[in-house]
Amino acid sequence: MKSWPNFLRCPAWSALCAFGALATFVRGEDSFYAQRVAPILDKNCVVCHGAKKQKGDLRLDSFAELVKGGKNGAVVKAGDPKDSELYVRVTLHPEDEDFMPADSKPPLKPAEVKVLELWIAAGADDRTPASAVKGAPALAAPKAPTPALTADWQPRRAEIAALEKTLGIRLVPRSRLGTDGLVLRTASAPGLCDDATLAKLAPVADLIVEAELARTKVTDAGLAALATFVELRTLDLTRTAVTSTGVAKLVTLKKLESLNLTATAVDEAGIAPLKSLPALKQTWLFGTKVGAAAP
Amino acid sequence: MHSPDFHNCSDHCGENPTVWDLPGLPQSLKREWLTAETRRHFLGRGVKALGAAGLATLLGRSAPHLLAADAPAPAAGLDLRPHFAPKAKRAIYLFMAGAPSQFETWDYKPALAPMFDKDLPESVRGGQVLTGMTASQARLPVAPSLYKFAQHGKSGTWVSELLPHTAKVVDDLCVIKSLHTEAINHEPAILSITTGNMFPGKPSLGAWLSYGLGAINDELPTFVVMTSKMPVRTNVQALSNRLWSSGFLSPEHAAVSLRSGADPVLYLNNPTGIDGEVRRAMIDGVNSLNSDLFNRVGDPEINARIAQYEMAFRMQTSVPELTDFSDEPASTWELYGPKAKEPGTYAYNCLMARRLAERGVRFSQVFLRTWDNHSQLPERIKIMCGDSDQATAALITDLKQRGMLDDTLVVWGGEFGRTVYSQGTLTPTNYGRDHHPRCFSMWMAGGGVKPGISYGETDDFSYNIVKDPVHIRDLHATIFNQFGIDHNRLSFKFQGLDQKLTGVLPSRVINEILA
Numbered sequence: 034m035k036s037w038p039n040f041l042r043c044p045a046w047s048a049l050c051a052f053g054a055l056a057t058f059v060r061g062e063d064s065f066y067a068q069r070v071a072p073i074l075d076k077n078c079v080v081c082h083g084a085k086k087q088k089g090d091l092r093l094d095s096f097a098e099l100v101k102g103g104k105n106g107a108v109v110k111a112g113d114p115k116d117s118e119l120y121v122r123v124t125l126h127p128e129d130e131d132f133m134p135a136d137s138k139p140p141l142k143p144a145e146v147k148v149l150e151l152w153i154a155a156g157a158d159d160r161t162p163a164s165a166v167k168g169a170p171a172l173a174a175p176k177a178p179t180p181a182l183t184a185d186w187q188p189r190r191a192e193i194a195a196l197e198k199t200l201g202i203r204l205v206p207r208s209r210l211g212t213d214g215l216v217l218r219t220a221s222a223p224g225l226c227d228d229a230t231l232a233k234l235a236p237v238a239d240l241i242v243e244a245e246l247a248r249t250k251v252t253d254a255g256l257a258a259l260a261t262f263v264e265l266r267t268l269d270l271t272r273t274a275v276t277s278t279g280v281a282k283l284v285t286l287k288k289l290e291s292l293n294l295t296a297t298a299v300d301e302a303g304i305a306p307l308k309s310l311p312a313l314k315q316t317w318l319f320g321t322k323v324g325a326a327a328p
Numbered sequence: 329m330h331s332p333d334f335h336n337c338s339d340h341c342g343e344n345p346t347v348w349d350l351p352g353l354p355q356s357l358k359r360e361w362l363t364a365e366t367r368r369h370f371l372g373r374g375v376k377a378l379g380a381a382g383l384a385t386l387l388g389r390s391a392p393h394l395l396a397a398d399a400p401a402p403a404a405g406l407d408l409r410p411h412f413a414p415k416a417k418r419a420i421y422l423f424m425a426g427a428p429s430q431f432e433t434w435d436y437k438p439a440l441a442p443m444f445d446k447d448l449p450e451s452v453r454g455g456q457v458l459t460g461m462t463a464s465q466a467r468l469p470v471a472p473s474l475y476k477f478a479q480h481g482k483s484g485t486w487v488s489e490l491l492p493h494t495a496k497v498v499d500d501l502c503v504i505k506s507l508h509t510e511a512i513n514h515e516p517a518i519l520s521i522t523t524g525n526m527f528p529g530k531p532s533l534g535a536w537l538s539y540g541l542g543a544i545n546d547e548l549p550t551f552v553v554m555t556s557k558m559p560v561r562t563n564v565q566a567l568s569n570r571l572w573s574s575g576f577l578s579p580e581h582a583a584v585s586l587r588s589g590a591d592p593v594l595y596l597n598n599p600t601g602i603d604g605e606v607r608r609a610m611i612d613g614v615n616s617l618n619s620d621l622f623n624r625v626g627d628p629e630i631n632a633r634i635a636q637y638e639m640a641f642r643m644q645t646s647v648p649e650l651t652d653f654s655d656e657p658a659s660t661w662e663l664y665g666p667k668a669k670e671p672g673t674y675a676y677n678c679l680m681a682r683r684l685a686e687r688g689v690r691f692s693q694v695f696l697r698t699w700d701n702h703s704q705l706p707e708r709i710k711i712m713c714g715d716s717d718q719a720t721a722a723l724i725t726d727l728k729q730r731g732m733l734d735d736t737l738v739v740w741g742g743e744f745g746r747t748v749y750s751q752g753t754l755t756p757t758n759y760g761r762d763h764h765p766r767c768f769s770m771w772m773a774g775g776g777v778k779p780g781i782s783y784g785e786t787d788d789f790s791y792n793i794v795k796d797p798v799h800i801r802d803l804h805a806t807i808f809n810q811f812g813i814d815h816n817r818l819s820f821k822f823q824g825l826d827q828k829l830t831g832v833l834p835s836r837v838i839n840e841i842l843a
Contacts, residue, residue, distance in 0.1 A: 179412075179413075206409045207409075207410070207413045207414070207812075208409055208410045208411065208412050208413040208414070208812055209409040209410070209411060209412075210412070210413070213412075213413045218544065218688075220544050220545035220687060220688035221543075221544075221545050221546040221547050221688075222547070247686070269731070271686075271730070271731075291731070291734070293730075293731040295729075295730045295731055315731070315734075317729075317730065317731030319729040319730055319731070320657065
């Protein structure tokens with residue numbers, strides 16, 4: 034990669050190169066070769082058969098190189114897997130000295146071998162569309178990206194840090210993914226967190242998905258402020274002075290999934306309105322007037 | 329680069345020598361000495377800038393290599409982020425030291441009943457080397473469990489009659505019957521399961537969590553251990569602080585051990601005649617001396633020491649409130665049983681573990697010893713279960729009713745299993761069991777683990793695993809996973825290696841047991 038920086042400095046080259054790459058990409062994009070075969074070769078063979086090393090004078094890092102074959106000539110015979118060196122080598126006994134990948138590298142998976150077989154049988158080209166080759170093992174479903182819970186907190190670092198400092202609470206990222214939201218954490222000094230604290234947190238309310246308010250000084254007045262924290266999924270009000278009056282205000286928290294009211298003065302009247310909350314899965318009511326039977 | 333000579337130390341103009349001035353040490357080693365990231369930061373800021381307020385933020389906040397890949401230095405308070413959103417915020421590990429027999433607790437083996445006093449088939453043992461305790465025995469006679477099993481809960485899990493209370497919460501548990509380990513003797517086995525390595529000197533699970541995730545509550549230690557009064561007085565295993573040490577991590581990640589009695593944390597109370605103000609002044613004085621020393625020699629342990637003084641000072645306020653059980657409702661005592669009022673019992677420690685979890689202690693480990701029933705097993709294991717069963721079940725029930733089980737992972741288990749054959753004489757009412765590392769049973773509950781399932785199977789003799797083996801490394805990887813940590817990506821550079829809890833041998837998260 035030594036030439037890379039120079040390469041970048043020459044606009045004509047880079048434009049050409051970008052164009053070239055784009056062109057093959059577009060042409061081959063939907064082909065069975067590009068979609069199914071190339072990834073298998075890239076993963077298992079190109080370390081020894083690529084730009085850096087050409088074991089057996091064979092390169093497998095592009096279709097053009099592949100068709101050139103190796104020191105013993107062509108490695109694929111269109112329509113005939115059993116007579117194609119590329120297929121034969123990966124189906125030998127793993128301890129055979131001609132077995133590929135060589136050097137006791139992990140053998141191809143049966144599904145991968147099957148893909149190579151189907152590809153050669155279908156003509157071993159780079160034009161046949163993926164959809165035209167029947168019987169190929171299904172690709173593992175791509176991992177669904179984690180859905181964003183909130184806006185990314187990271188650009189607002191300074192604002193968050195300032196609030197932590199002045200309010201004596203902590204705003205802890207749930208994970209290193211900025212869109213996983215923040216946890217409002219008060220365990221170090223629950224006594225410092227009161228209704229005014231919650232009001233002052235309003236500017237970052239859109240980032241807070243979880244509020245740990247157990248043992249804090251929060252009362253019904255604070256719950257009015259909290260009712261605007263519409264990103265909340267989890268809310269813990271254990272052992273606070275909140276009552277049914279305040280809790281009833283939380284009906285705006287449409288995303289709330291879990292509400293802990295353990296050891297509060299809440300009664301039936303307070304939780305009745307919450308039954309309409311669409312996402313609410315669990316309400317904890319141990320030690321309240323509602324009785325021990327939590328839903 | 330040459331090492332400066334001890335006597336001509338160049339960069340300190342004749343002051344006391346620093347680590348850089350030590351002769352004959354490779355530069356790289358010196359550098360390692362000074363690496364821990366925050367410490368360098370600390371050095372850069374200069375010690376003078378570090379007032380008492382700054383000290384507070386040092387504790388439990390050193391930057392781990394959790395962020396290795398995405399590293400613009402995060403603002404204070406925004407570091408220590410898990411790799412992915414966690415299911416568990418805290419864990420309580422009920423450590424059954426000495427190794428409870430799986431035959432009388434969780435691994436039901438009805439096929440053994442007709443095998444009473446028959447010889448263990450050689451094909452089952454497969455030539456395994458035995459411990460010195462039974463290797464010389466003329467026979468290895470099969471000893472079926474003297475205790476009956478029944479199915480419980482909606483899950484229909486088989487539970488021994490010795491665990492009537494735990495049987496009632498079995499639908500909240502995930503019982504794993506296929507744990508295995510290499511070590512066949514207690515000390516290496518306990519070290520393996522607490523620190524991931526048989527050799528002493530590695531950080532324990534709780535220390536790793538402290539290092540990786542930091543504290544939830546800065547007023548209490550991140551990692552707490554409690555050892556329980558022993559129900560039996562034979563086959564006692566020593567428990568040493570190696571099991572909860574911080575190993576090569578900064579010492580502040582080691583557990584604080586809570587003791588029973590008037591002084592839960594030793595030397596925490598001010599002696600008569602010393603009030604809080606005097607104590608504060610003393611700590612400030614000691615800290616400034618320590619800061620001077622740090623400035624000169626750069627040993628990160630000095631900072632840890634400063635942090636520990638600060639922690640001790642804060643615990644002077646937080647611990648009395650924690651250990652004052654007078655705010656517990658009457659239902660607590662019904663649930664945990666009368667022994668929970670007696671400091672130091674297992675029941676008391678279980679209740680304490682719940683109180684620690686409520687206050688945000690990340691990792692509490694309760695040790696209960698004397699499960700090592702080489703002889704008179706039927707009698708002794710009954711005592712062991714009797715001493716612990718109610719409190720264990722109470723903890724699960726209590727966490728659940730308070731809405732805490734969802735994000736608190738509870739783990740129960742010992743360091744290995746026990747043999748199907750009797751150690752010593754087998755009679756219809758008496759037998760013993762030797763150590764057996766090839767399979768043993770544990771359970772986990774809460775913290776995102778699937779409730780009401782069993783995982784893994786052993787053969788008819790509970791000698792070999794026949795389905796879904798779980799190495800203790802897999803257990804560790806799974807626990808980390810519930811905390812949002814990828815076990816392959818939490819490391820600490822030490823002795824030239826990126827050290828990890830799970831080491832370098834293959835290990836995997838047991839996804840099948842995760843909800």
